[in-house]
Amino acid sequence: MRLQKYLAHAGVASRRKAEELIAAGRVRVNGRVVRELGTSVADGDRVQVAGRAVEVPAQHRYVVLHKPDKVMTTMRDPEGRRTVADLVPRELGRIVPVGRLDYDTSGVLLMTDDGELAHVLMHPRFGVEKTYRAVVRGKLAPDDVKKFLEGVRLEEGSARPAKVRVVRASSRASEIDITIHEGRNRQVRRMFEATEHPVSSLVRLRFGPIALGSLAPGHWREATEKEIAALRVLAHAAQSENRT
Ligand code: URA
Numbered sequence: 001m002r003l004q005k006y007l008a009h010a011g012v013a014s015r016r017k018a019e020e021l022i023a024a025g026r027v028r029v030n031g032r033v034v035r036e037l038g039t040s041v042a043d044g045d046r047v048q049v050a051g052r053a054v055e056v057p058a059q060h061r062y063v064v065l066h067k068p069d070k071v072m073t074t075m076r077d078p079e080g081r082r083t084v085a086d087l088v089p090r091e092l093g094r095i096v097p098v099g100r101l102d103y104d105t106s107g108v109l110l111m112t113d114d115g116e117l118a119h120v121l122m123h124p125r126f127g128v129e130k131t132y133r134a135v136v137r138g139k140l141a142p143d144d145v146k147k148f149l150e151g152v153r154l155e156e157g158s159a160r161p162a163k164v165r166v167v168r169a170s171s172r173a174s175e176i177d178i179t180i181h182e183g184r185n186r187q188v189r190r191m192f193e194a195t196e197h198p199v200s201s202l203v204r205l206r207f208g209p210i211a212l213g214s215l216a217p218g219h220w221r222e223a224t225e226k227e228i229a230a231l232r233v234l235a236h237a238a239q240s241e242n243r244t
Contacts, residue, residue: 011232060114062223107204126238127181131206136197
Protein backbone atom coordinates (compact mmCIF):
# COMPACT_ATOMS: atom_id res chain seq x y z
CA MET A 1 0.00 0.00 0.00
CA ARG A 2 1.26 3.48 -0.82
CA LEU A 3 2.48 5.43 2.16
CA GLN A 4 -0.02 8.30 1.86
CA LYS A 5 -2.91 5.81 1.61
CA TYR A 6 -1.54 3.93 4.64
CA LEU A 7 -1.49 7.17 6.66
CA ALA A 8 -5.02 8.06 5.58
CA HIS A 9 -6.26 4.55 6.50
CA ALA A 10 -4.63 4.86 9.88
CA GLY A 11 -6.57 8.09 10.43
CA VAL A 12 -3.51 10.29 10.67
CA ALA A 13 -4.78 12.76 8.08
CA SER A 14 -6.56 13.00 4.76
CA ARG A 15 -4.55 11.68 1.82
CA ARG A 16 -3.67 15.22 0.73
CA LYS A 17 -2.46 16.19 4.23
CA ALA A 18 -0.55 12.90 4.45
CA GLU A 19 1.30 13.86 1.28
CA GLU A 20 2.25 17.15 2.88
CA LEU A 21 3.54 15.34 5.99
CA ILE A 22 5.64 13.04 3.83
CA ALA A 23 7.05 15.92 1.75
CA ALA A 24 7.86 17.78 4.97
CA GLY A 25 10.01 14.86 6.13
CA ARG A 26 7.84 14.05 9.15
CA VAL A 27 7.27 10.42 8.22
CA ARG A 28 9.68 7.55 8.86
CA VAL A 29 9.49 4.00 7.58
CA ASN A 30 11.63 1.51 9.49
CA GLY A 31 13.46 4.41 11.10
CA ARG A 32 14.33 6.22 7.85
CA VAL A 33 12.78 9.53 6.81
CA VAL A 34 10.86 9.01 3.57
CA ARG A 35 9.98 11.93 1.31
CA GLU A 36 8.96 10.03 -1.85
CA LEU A 37 5.17 10.01 -2.22
CA GLY A 38 4.91 6.70 -4.05
CA THR A 39 6.77 4.69 -1.39
CA SER A 40 5.15 1.31 -0.70
CA VAL A 41 4.54 0.05 2.80
CA ALA A 42 4.51 -3.70 3.33
CA ASP A 43 3.29 -5.85 6.23
CA GLY A 44 5.71 -5.58 9.10
CA ASP A 45 7.07 -2.13 8.13
CA ARG A 46 7.27 0.29 11.05
CA VAL A 47 5.72 3.67 10.21
CA GLN A 48 6.11 6.74 12.42
CA VAL A 49 4.75 10.26 12.11
CA ALA A 50 6.53 12.93 14.13
CA GLY A 51 8.13 10.15 16.17
CA ARG A 52 4.85 8.39 16.96
CA ALA A 53 4.10 4.86 15.73
CA VAL A 54 1.15 4.60 13.35
CA GLU A 55 -0.76 1.43 12.54
CA VAL A 56 -3.57 0.61 10.16
CA PRO A 57 -6.24 -1.06 12.26
CA ALA A 58 -7.46 -4.56 11.54
CA GLN A 59 -10.27 -4.90 8.98
CA HIS A 60 -13.55 -3.75 10.40
CA ARG A 61 -17.05 -3.30 9.06
CA TYR A 62 -18.74 0.08 8.82
CA VAL A 63 -22.39 -0.01 7.85
CA VAL A 64 -24.72 2.92 7.24
CA LEU A 65 -28.35 2.11 8.01
CA HIS A 66 -31.39 4.26 7.36
CA LYS A 67 -33.18 3.46 10.59
CA PRO A 68 -36.92 3.82 10.07
CA ASP A 69 -39.07 5.11 12.88
CA LYS A 70 -40.77 2.53 15.13
CA VAL A 71 -37.50 0.61 15.37
CA MET A 72 -35.32 0.30 18.50
CA THR A 73 -31.64 1.25 18.24
CA THR A 74 -30.64 -1.89 20.10
CA MET A 75 -29.68 -5.40 19.05
CA ARG A 76 -32.49 -6.97 21.08
CA ASP A 77 -35.66 -5.70 22.68
CA PRO A 78 -37.16 -7.41 25.74
CA GLU A 79 -40.57 -6.10 24.67
CA GLY A 80 -40.27 -7.74 21.25
CA ARG A 81 -40.26 -4.54 19.19
CA ARG A 82 -38.38 -4.41 15.90
CA THR A 83 -34.69 -3.54 16.35
CA VAL A 84 -31.89 -2.47 14.02
CA ALA A 85 -30.59 -6.06 14.24
CA ASP A 86 -33.65 -7.10 12.21
CA LEU A 87 -32.57 -4.79 9.38
CA VAL A 88 -28.96 -5.84 8.79
CA PRO A 89 -27.95 -9.35 7.71
CA ARG A 90 -26.23 -11.59 10.24
CA GLU A 91 -23.34 -12.11 7.81
CA LEU A 92 -22.20 -8.58 8.62
CA GLY A 93 -20.97 -9.95 11.94
CA ARG A 94 -21.04 -8.34 15.35
CA ILE A 95 -21.77 -4.79 14.32
CA VAL A 96 -23.47 -2.52 16.86
CA PRO A 97 -24.96 0.98 16.61
CA VAL A 98 -22.74 4.00 17.27
CA GLY A 99 -24.97 6.05 19.53
CA ARG A 100 -28.71 5.97 19.50
CA LEU A 101 -31.73 7.32 17.69
CA ASP A 102 -35.09 7.42 19.46
CA TYR A 103 -37.72 4.83 18.61
CA ASP A 104 -39.62 7.57 16.74
CA THR A 105 -36.59 9.07 14.97
CA SER A 106 -35.45 7.86 11.57
CA GLY A 107 -32.29 8.51 9.61
CA VAL A 108 -28.63 7.76 9.34
CA LEU A 109 -27.19 5.33 11.87
CA LEU A 110 -23.62 4.09 11.75
CA MET A 111 -23.04 0.49 12.83
CA THR A 112 -19.63 -1.06 13.27
CA ASP A 113 -17.59 -3.77 14.96
CA ASP A 114 -14.79 -1.24 15.49
CA GLY A 115 -15.28 -0.74 19.23
CA GLU A 116 -12.43 1.72 19.61
CA LEU A 117 -13.69 4.05 16.90
CA ALA A 118 -17.27 3.77 18.20
CA HIS A 119 -16.11 4.61 21.72
CA VAL A 120 -14.34 7.79 20.59
CA LEU A 121 -17.21 8.90 18.35
CA MET A 122 -19.71 8.46 21.20
CA HIS A 123 -17.59 10.15 23.85
CA PRO A 124 -19.58 13.12 25.21
CA ARG A 125 -16.47 15.31 25.36
CA PHE A 126 -16.00 14.95 21.66
CA GLY A 127 -19.15 16.00 19.85
CA VAL A 128 -19.56 14.59 16.37
CA GLU A 129 -21.61 17.06 14.34
CA LYS A 130 -25.09 15.71 13.61
CA THR A 131 -27.77 17.30 11.47
CA TYR A 132 -31.46 16.55 11.85
CA ARG A 133 -34.51 17.65 9.88
CA ALA A 134 -37.34 18.38 12.26
CA VAL A 135 -40.96 19.14 11.50
CA VAL A 136 -42.12 21.37 14.33
CA ARG A 137 -45.30 23.11 15.35
CA GLY A 138 -45.58 26.77 14.32
CA LYS A 139 -43.01 29.20 13.03
CA LEU A 140 -39.69 30.00 14.73
CA ALA A 141 -39.42 33.63 15.83
CA PRO A 142 -36.04 35.41 15.55
CA ASP A 143 -35.83 35.15 19.32
CA ASP A 144 -36.11 31.34 19.13
CA VAL A 145 -33.29 31.19 16.60
CA LYS A 146 -31.19 33.28 18.99
CA LYS A 147 -31.91 30.79 21.80
CA PHE A 148 -30.61 27.93 19.66
CA LEU A 149 -27.49 29.89 18.79
CA GLU A 150 -26.83 30.75 22.42
CA GLY A 151 -27.71 27.33 23.85
CA VAL A 152 -31.27 26.29 24.69
CA ARG A 153 -31.85 25.88 28.42
CA LEU A 154 -32.70 22.30 29.32
CA GLU A 155 -33.57 20.81 32.69
CA GLU A 156 -30.04 19.54 33.33
CA GLY A 157 -28.32 22.70 32.01
CA SER A 158 -27.89 24.62 28.77
CA ALA A 159 -27.28 22.75 25.55
CA ARG A 160 -24.28 23.78 23.50
CA PRO A 161 -25.04 26.25 20.70
CA ALA A 162 -26.88 24.74 17.76
CA LYS A 163 -27.25 25.97 14.21
CA VAL A 164 -30.72 26.09 12.75
CA ARG A 165 -31.82 26.62 9.17
CA VAL A 166 -35.43 27.15 8.21
CA VAL A 167 -36.26 24.94 5.24
CA ARG A 168 -39.97 25.80 5.05
CA ALA A 169 -42.14 27.82 7.38
CA SER A 170 -45.85 28.39 7.91
CA SER A 171 -47.85 29.38 10.96
CA ARG A 172 -49.03 25.76 11.40
CA ALA A 173 -45.76 23.89 10.96
CA SER A 174 -42.15 24.41 9.87
CA GLU A 175 -39.32 22.28 8.62
CA ILE A 176 -36.03 23.06 10.31
CA ASP A 177 -32.54 21.65 9.86
CA ILE A 178 -30.70 21.67 13.15
CA THR A 179 -27.04 20.81 13.74
CA ILE A 180 -25.86 19.80 17.20
CA HIS A 181 -22.62 18.45 18.64
CA GLU A 182 -23.99 16.59 21.63
CA GLY A 183 -25.95 13.41 22.14
CA ARG A 184 -28.12 13.99 25.17
CA ASN A 185 -31.24 11.95 25.60
CA ARG A 186 -34.02 13.17 23.23
CA GLN A 187 -32.01 16.34 22.85
CA VAL A 188 -33.47 17.80 19.67
CA ARG A 189 -37.04 17.10 20.75
CA ARG A 190 -36.39 18.68 24.14
CA MET A 191 -34.72 21.74 22.61
CA PHE A 192 -37.72 22.42 20.40
CA GLU A 193 -40.12 21.72 23.26
CA ALA A 194 -38.24 24.28 25.35
CA THR A 195 -38.96 26.89 22.68
CA GLU A 196 -42.59 25.76 22.44
CA HIS A 197 -42.30 24.22 19.00
CA PRO A 198 -42.85 20.50 19.64
CA VAL A 199 -41.43 18.09 17.07
CA SER A 200 -43.81 15.91 15.08
CA SER A 201 -41.17 14.18 12.97
CA LEU A 202 -37.39 13.88 13.19
CA VAL A 203 -34.91 12.51 10.64
CA ARG A 204 -31.14 12.45 11.03
CA LEU A 205 -29.66 13.65 7.75
CA ARG A 206 -26.00 13.50 8.68
CA PHE A 207 -23.69 11.91 11.23
CA GLY A 208 -20.26 13.55 10.95
CA PRO A 209 -19.03 12.85 7.43
CA ILE A 210 -21.85 10.40 6.67
CA ALA A 211 -24.91 11.73 4.86
CA LEU A 212 -28.22 9.89 4.59
CA GLY A 213 -28.51 10.78 0.89
CA SER A 214 -31.06 8.71 -1.00
CA LEU A 215 -30.79 5.58 1.15
CA ALA A 216 -34.36 4.37 1.66
CA PRO A 217 -35.77 3.66 5.15
CA GLY A 218 -34.81 0.17 6.33
CA HIS A 219 -31.98 -0.09 3.79
CA TRP A 220 -28.24 -0.21 4.51
CA ARG A 221 -24.97 0.16 2.65
CA GLU A 222 -21.29 -0.23 3.47
CA ALA A 223 -19.61 3.09 4.31
CA THR A 224 -17.29 4.25 1.56
CA GLU A 225 -13.52 4.30 2.00
CA LYS A 226 -13.68 8.07 1.98
CA GLU A 227 -16.27 8.12 4.79
CA ILE A 228 -14.28 5.63 6.87
CA ALA A 229 -11.09 7.64 6.42
CA ALA A 230 -12.96 10.81 7.44
CA LEU A 231 -14.31 9.05 10.56
CA ARG A 232 -10.80 7.96 11.47
CA VAL A 233 -9.46 11.48 11.00
CA LEU A 234 -12.23 12.71 13.34
CA ALA A 235 -11.46 10.07 15.95
CA HIS A 236 -7.74 10.68 15.69
CA ALA A 237 -8.27 14.42 16.20
CA ALA A 238 -10.45 13.65 19.24
CA GLN A 239 -7.83 11.39 20.76
CA SER A 240 -5.06 13.94 20.22
CA GLU A 241 -7.28 16.60 21.82
CA ASN A 242 -7.86 14.38 24.85
CA ARG A 243 -4.15 13.79 25.24
CA THR A 244 -3.40 17.49 25.65
N1 URA B 1 -32.49 14.09 19.38
C1 URA B 1 -33.68 13.56 19.63
O1 URA B 1 -34.52 14.20 20.25
N2 URA B 1 -33.91 12.30 19.22
C2 URA B 1 -33.02 11.56 18.55
O2 URA B 1 -33.29 10.42 18.19
C3 URA B 1 -31.78 12.14 18.27
C4 URA B 1 -31.54 13.41 18.70
